[in-house]
Amino acid sequence: MRNEFVDELIALADADPRVVLLTGDLGFGVLEAFASRFPGRFYNVGVAEQNMIGVATGLAEAGFVPFAYSIATFASLRPYEFIRNGPALHDLPVRIVGTGGGFDYGYNGASHWALEDVAIMRAQPALAVIVPADARQARNALRETVAIPGPAYFRLGRTGDPVAGFDGRFRLGHIETLGDGADVAIIALGPMAHEAVAAAQLLADQGVAATVAVVGCVAPAPVEDLFALLARVPAAISVEAHYVTGGLGSLVAEVIAEAALDCRLVRRGVTMMPRGVAGTQGQLEARFGLIASDLAAAAVATLAGAGISI
């Protein structure tokens, strides 16, 4: 997904001289094309994420549109106060680009797993929070947010494989739905759409009709779309490669609670930081039930537990 994003960014920079790319010394094999094409608009600021965001803020105040690139944890957590008091407070068009959501950096371990970035970023009302589901949606999201005057955070997944049956559409402040099953909604954060689609297929095999919601835009919060979806299903499963607190599941819970919807919610996410464990992304996600079979089972159990016949 990173490569397609940078590819699109190059096209953007060709058309818009305000686009500048900063990196905190990451992006080997990813950023070279931009750097060689726009040497005057590429700065490796070194391993210094706070300064990267501060510099980006100063550039944006003068009229540039700086993209600040690092691994998601380092791009979000380390300079968080600089983001808050910088582009968020000043409403400046800084784009923070974090690569590797959830367990994408599997064997690299805890320091590299972005498990709370979405929660802290969506807490900033001024910030757009974008988690593309696949490479096509990443490209579209970049195009769709070119002109927004405020800051944005992009959480880019490791792979950009297309989500089956999804055209990659992106609209700021909206979700995208696949299917229109009325039994259960499976609401997925970005790349978790892959598992959600597979789960919907498993459910279909059992006669359960699901709607999959691809949430590529967490903020501005797609409240109206979520309301419309949650108002027509008796149960919903949220799934995210992120802590269960503060992320997509929390957003869905907010919508259900505030509108007093009659919809059972199961939040699937990461419930604790695995300690002393490295592994593949898939194995780590499976530990927390972030796989199609578990999601389908959760849907069936929830419907049965709620006494909902299908």
Added chain:
Amino acid sequence: MTSYTPTALARGIREAVIEQSYRAHVGHIGSSLSIADLLAALYARAAVDTAGDPSERDRVVLSKGHAALALYAALELTGALAAGSIDEYCVEDTQLGVHPEHAVDGVDFSTGSLGHGLSLACGAALAARMQGSTRRAFVVMSDAELNEGSIWEAAMFAAHHRLANLVALIDVNGQQALGYTKDVLHLANLSERWAAFGWDVHTVDGHDPAALVQLLNSLSTVDGAPHVLLANTVFGKGVSFMENRIEWHYLPLTDSDYARALEELAAAREAAMAET
């Protein structure tokens, strides 16, 4: 808008700081008095060219945001803020709070959390260069602010990118909130530290605004080391009972404090008038 000599502007800043902090019953007086001459030097040389194209004026970052009252005074006295607007300092629903907000005319960046300003100024200086502009970026920092690691990230960046259009003014008053810097985190060999980071270092008297103006005007602005002024200052400068006293980081003025401070400032003004 009156035109001020740097010295007269500094005096006006001090008087406004005392008057407004008394009225509003707000502290940070010592920190504001400490930088009165530094701000006077910046604003007397029209660092903020309020008459010109706003996109072409120099950028000033008050990284030690807690001294915003001194900044407001400088902005008002030099016309960036309307006359009388400083009377809005710390009243209900004001734009003029204890720390500066960019919504205020003449304030480019909101500050208040220490350690941010130098990075912002680096971005401002880099932007000017990328745009082929002669704009400069000035940042006023406290010495204790150098405790923040982010300052040194920015220091490396500025030197590496040869941001000669960047000037850092450090208010070396030797004090921080709870003690003297030598007792909290000793800032020994500051000049050597900044030089080692690749900066053009000037150790100066932070209370000689005329000399500061001369120096600021003499610094090269094209492709070279960024400049740092290690300005030796006295915390609370100009009000004898505040000078070098830790408690005046936070204390507001009582009625009798206020009367004494006014007397001293009035005496200083008369002495200055007698000289001219």
